[in-house]
Amino acid sequence: MSAPLPKVRFRDAQIEMAHGAGGKASRRLVEGLFAPLLFSSPAEPLGDAAHFNIDGTRIAMTTDSFVVKPLRFPGGCIGELAVNGTVNDLAVSGARAEALVVTFVLEAGLPAQILEAEVRAMAKAAADAGVFIRGGDTKVVEHGKADGMYLTTAGIGRPIPELTISPGSVRPGDKVLLSGPVGDHGITILLARGELDIEADLCSDTRSVLPLVEALARAAGPAIRWMRDPTRGGVATSLNELARDCDLGVFLLEERIPVRDAVRGACELLGLDPLHIANEGQFIAVIAPEKAEMALATLHATPGGHEAAIIGEIREQPAATVLGETGYGGTRVIDMLVGDPLPRIC
Amino acid sequence: MKFVDEFRDPEVISKATGEIRRLADPSRHYRFMEVCGGHTHAIYRFGLKDLLPSNIELVHGPGCPVCVLPMGRIDDGLSIAKQENVTLTAFGDMMRVPGRDGSPLEHKARGMDVRIVYSPSDALKLAQRNPEKHVIFFAIGFETTAPSTALTLMRAKAQGIRNFSVFCNHVTILPAIRAILDSPDMRIDAFIGPGHVSTVIGCRPYEWIARNERKPIVVSGFEPVDVLQSVVMLLRQLRAGEAKVENQYKRVVPWEGNHAALKAMAEVFELRPYFEWRGMGFISQSALRLREPYAEWDAERRFSVPGVRVTDPKAAQCGEVLKGVLKPVQCKLFGNECTPERPVGALMVSSEGSCAAYYNYAHRKSETLTKVAVSA
Amino acid sequence: MCLAIPAKVVELFPDEQTRALVEVVGVRRHIDVGLLLDDPPRRGDWVLVHVGFAMSKISEAQAQEQIQTLTMLGESAAALEEVKGYGLEGSDLSISQKDTT
Numbered sequence: 001m002s003a004p005l006p007k008v009r010f011r012d013a014q015i016e017m018a019h020g021a022g023g024k025a026s027r028r029l030v031e032g033l034f035a036p037l038l039f040s041s042p043a044e045p046l047g048d049a050a051h052f053n054i055d056g057t058r059i060a061m062t063t064d065s066f067v068v069k070p071l072r073f074p075g076g077c078i079g080e081l082a083v084n085g086t087v088n089d090l091a092v093s094g095a096r097a098e099a100l101v102v103t104f105v106l107e108a109g110l111p112a113q114i115l116e117a118e119v120r121a122m123a124k125a126a127a128d129a130g131v132f133i134r135g136g137d138t139k140v141v142e143h144g145k146a147d148g149m150y151l152t153t154a155g156i157g158r159p160i161p162e163l164t165i166s167p168g169s170v171r172p173g174d175k176v177l178l179s180g181p182v183g184d185h186g187i188t189i190l191l192a193r194g195e196l197d198i199e200a201d202l203c204s205d206t207r208s209v210l211p212l213v214e215a216l217a218r219a220a221g222p223a224i225r226w227m228r229d230p231t232r233g234g235v236a237t238s239l240n241e242l243a244r245d246c247d248l249g250v251f252l253l254e255e256r257i258p259v260r261d262a263v264r265g266a267c268e269l270l271g272l273d274p275l276h277i278a279n280e281g282q283f284i285a286v287i288a289p290e291k292a293e294m295a296l297a298t299l300h301a302t303p304g305g306h307e308a309a310i311i312g313e314i315r316e317q318p319a320a321t322v323l324g325e326t327g328y329g330g331t332r333v334i335d336m337l338v339g340d341p342l343p344r345i346c
Numbered sequence: 347m348k349f350v351d352e353f354r355d356p357e358v359i360s361k362a363t364g365e366i367r368r369l370a371d372p373s374r375h376y377r378f379m380e381v382c383g384g385h386t387h388a389i390y391r392f393g394l395k396d397l398l399p400s401n402i403e404l405v406h407g408p409g410c411p412v413c414v415l416p417m418g419r420i421d422d423g424l425s426i427a428k429q430e431n432v433t434l435t436a437f438g439d440m441m442r443v444p445g446r447d448g449s450p451l452e453h454k455a456r457g458m459d460v461r462i463v464y465s466p467s468d469a470l471k472l473a474q475r476n477p478e479k480h481v482i483f484f485a486i487g488f489e490t491t492a493p494s495t496a497l498t499l500m501r502a503k504a505q506g507i508r509n510f511s512v513f514c515n516h517v518t519i520l521p522a523i524r525a526i527l528d529s530p531d532m533r534i535d536a537f538i539g540p541g542h543v544s545t546v547i548g549c550r551p552y553e554w555i556a557r558n559e560r561k562p563i564v565v566s567g568f569e570p571v572d573v574l575q576s577v578v579m580l581l582r583q584l585r586a587g588e589a590k591v592e593n594q595y596k597r598v599v600p601w602e603g604n605h606a607a608l609k610a611m612a613e614v615f616e617l618r619p620y621f622e623w624r625g626m627g628f629i630s631q632s633a634l635r636l637r638e639p640y641a642e643w644d645a646e647r648r649f650s651v652p653g654v655r656v657t658d659p660k661a662a663q664c665g666e667v668l669k670g671v672l673k674p675v676q677c678k679l680f681g682n683e684c685t686p687e688r689p690v691g692a693l694m695v696s697s698e699g700s701c702a703a704y705y706n707y708a709h710r711k712s713e714t715l716t717k718v719a720v721s722a
Numbered sequence: 723m724c725l726a727i728p729a730k731v732v733e734l735f736p737d738e739q740t741r742a743l744v745e746v747v748g749v750r751r752h753i754d755v756g757l758l759l760d761d762p763p764r765r766g767d768w769v770l771v772h773v774g775f776a777m778s779k780i781s782e783a784q785a786q787e788q789i790q791t792l793t794m795l796g797e798s799a800a801a802l803e804e805v806k807g808y809g810l811e812g813s814d815l816s817i818s819q820k821d822t823t
Binding site: 347355357465491542 | 725726728730746747754756757758759760768770772773774775777778780781782784785787788789792793
């Protein structure tokens with residue numbers, strides 16, 4: 001006799017943009033509707049990828065979809081995001097991506113040239129990430145849907161042996177490591193839409209973080225408790241998820257969080273918080289304190305890791321909360337993203 | 347960032363807090379009201395309460411233009427936007443404010459053409475580029491924002507752009523301060539005056555507060571150093587038994603205000619005889635509407651507006667929180683039925699609303715407060 | 723209402739009196755200076771920007787003076803303490819607290 005499925009707890013009347021923004025509404029949708037009905041272990045904390053056994057072999061699997069406007073932007077394009085996003089989800093779950101499959105949902109009228117450019121970008125990103133694209137599917141929808149194209153990639157990978165990560169292993173005193181500056185991707189996209197009359201020297205940070213994760217794993221493996229790639233919803237959302245999943249507090253020193261001047265400037269102009277902005281080439285790692293400095297040094301010594309920083313630590317109280325210290329004794333609660341990052345003016 | 351970093355310098359901050367500790371009379375309990383929502387936001391964002399001695403209480407005032415708008419006005423704006431070929435534009439702050447049938451964003455999800463703009467001139471540009479659509483700009487804000495709306499309307503008229511109109515909900519700050527002072531529940535010792543409104547109206551309009559009500563008022567900037575220095579200046583006045591208007595935000599606020607901005611406002615706007623403020627009832631001469639020469643650009647005159655009054659749910663105590671009578675956490679709905687995700691009133695949505703500020707920045711720091719239900 | 727940002731004017735447009743290009747830590751944005759036409763900003767001036775409009779010029783001199791006043795607070799207090807140490811309180815040489823602005 002199997003246990004009854006957890007009940008559906010999703011009460012929203014309709015789907016809003018916020019449900020895809022990566023913040024509270026997204027979480028409500030996944031935890032309240034998808035998990036109880038679809039996931040085989042709905043009570044477990046949701047991670048970036050699923051790890052499970054097939055005939056004694058442990059594999060990791062994940063999927064990610066890409067809905068981006070515009071398709072091309074400084075520093076990248078949807079094709080690159082599609083490859084790197086899935087490689088990164090696997091990497092921060094503690095797995096090395098081996099193979100990807102991709103689904104193209106294409107809008108009728110999309111110039112073939114544009115499609116080819118994206119496909120070439122995907123091929124290059126896959127080669128750079130050391131992953132093979134093994135197949136896929138294509139659908140075409142009417143003109144006016146799909147914003148040109150939507151991409152979905154699913155990836156399968158092998159667990160990185162040195163790593164056993166889970167929110168349950170996080171302890172008070174652990175340090176929080178960030179691989180590099182935040183906000184580059186989200187702000188780049190916002191500016192690339194051209195509605196804002198804002199120019200800045202910024203580009204998306206999209207890249208595979210696998211080399212950094214592997215370097216970290218080799219240097220500090222068992223000391224790494226938890227990792228996540230802060231995509232939609234930003235660093236604030238990822239850390240809130242951690243705080244909730246391990247029922248501990250996260251304490252950040254805001255001055256230590258690397259943010260490029262241009263991101264800071266754009267956020268000030270628009271009334272946005274860099275901690276809520278999506279990143280596509282960064283990850284957060286929680287590390288046992290005795291290995292934290294060494295882990296940081298390892299990242300600094302690895303190509304692409306030179307801007308990494310220790311940005312905070314885990315504390316017992318207040319539980320399930322992320323606090324930020326402003327640098328002159330004031331503290332504030334840093335919440336998960338609510339809704340879409342709607343710029344303030346007021 | 348220039349003109350920002352210096353005013354967040356930890357050393358300067360600690361000088362200011364040291365002076366505050368020196369000046370504050372330990373036998374007194376001070377209640378200072380910051381009128382403007384931007385100050386409320388700054389206080390929470392920078393954790394300034396942590397830096398003040400416990401006998402200085404900061405009371406949040408009603409200076410949040412989104413928060414004071416009654417729900418009925420949101421519904422009015424949305425009903426105009428329901429017409430064919432109408433595009434509703436508004437600032438980001440308006441998007442999640444609940445109307446009876448949902449917020450503008452929820453209406454957008456159901457097919458209404460609603461867009462965020464960052465400036466009234468964006469809305470005008472949209473109208474220029476889309477002649478087949480009528481673009482409505484949902485104007486909100488105190489005197490800081492009204493001149494920009496005014497200038498935009500003057501341009502629309504000068505350029506003959508007819509597919510553009512403004513749904514005007516600009517309010518003025520002085521009647522709100524007067525209502526606070528007249529309120530029997532209030533005991534405020536001094537005011538931290540609105541910084542950016544004052545770049546337009548100057549400092550003179552506050553003189554009656556000092557003269558007639560004998561309350562010190564310091565027009566303040568928004569960085570930590572600004573707010574703390576303003577507290578220093580208020581304490582000095584109180585110690586000396588003085589009550590005057592002072593300008594802490596001298597680097598930006600001219601004593602006489604911005605003549606060009608006031609002129610633009612006078613050209614385009616006039617005072618409504620009265621206007622309803624959430625939680626404070628009808629206040630006379632407290633809001634702006636378009637003058638007759640601009641009737642064609644007045645959304646309320648071009649389209650019919652239901653003008654239904656919608657009262658807040660009984661349990662919601664938005665009005666008392668707005669007036670500073672209650673702290674956000676004392677409202678029965680705070681953190682339970684009313685959260686930033688599921689706001690009952692605008693104070694929980696607007697980034698300047700005291701409930702949102704408190705919820706987002708402060709309340710979970712204290713373990714003694716109610717645990718918040720996060721999931722649906 | 724209150725979100726306004728200090729920004730530096732980096733370009734003006736002779737054909738469009740009301741437009742200016744401003745910069746905030748390397749981010750550039752076009753804004754409207756129509757409210758400052760009585761005393762238009764020049765390149766290099768700093769202005770306060772709100773909803774895409776410049777509201778006021780920012781006085782660097784005032785800003786510096788303000789910071790200096792505050793930075794000196796501690797020094798005046800320290801000077802006061804030092805004088806107290808000389809045992810001169812109550813005499814003509816003691817400094818009144820009110821004079822330490």
